[in-house]
Amino acid sequence: MERKQRRQQQKAEFDQEVARLFAKHKSRSGARRLQRILVKQGHACNRKTVAASLRRQGLVAKAARKFKATTNSNHNLLGQDFTAIAPNQKWVGDISVPQQAA
Numbered sequence: 001m002e003r004k005q006r007r008q009q010q011k012a013e014f015d016q017e018v019a020r021l022f023a024k025h026k027s028r029s030g031a032r033r034l035q036r037i038l039v040k041q042g043h044a045c046n047r048k049t050v051a052a053s054l055r056r057q058g059l060v061a062k063a064a065r066k067f068k069a070t071t072n073s074n075h076n077l078l079g080q081d082f083t084a085i086a087p088n089q090k091w092v093g094d095i096s097v098p099q100q101a102a
Contacts, residue, residue, distance in 0.1 A: 018038075018059075026062075028064075031054055
C-alpha cells in the first residue's frame with residue numbers, strides 16, 4: 001500500500017511540474033515539446049507519460065494559427081497611369097532609402 005501512495009505522490013508532483021511548464025510556455029507546448037524540456041531539466045520521462053499527465057489535467061495545447069496578412073496592399077490608386085492633362089493633378093512619392101557605403 002505504501003508503494004501505491006508513493007507512486008501517487010510522484011504522479012502528483014510530476015503533474016504539477018508539467019502544468020507549470022505548460023503555463024510557462026503559454027499553453028502552446030504539447031507532449032513532445034514538454035517531454036524534451038523535462039528531459040533537459042533532468043526528469044526521466046517519455047512522451048506518453050507527459051501526454052497522460054496532460055490528459056489527466058485536461059490541458060490541451062493551442063493550435064498554431066495560420067498567417068493572416070494585415071497590410072492593405074491596395075494603395076496603388078493611379079493604377080500606374082502617371083499621365084496628367086494639366087500640372088498639379090497627380091502627385092507621387094517614393095520612400096525608398098539609398099544604400100550608403102560602409
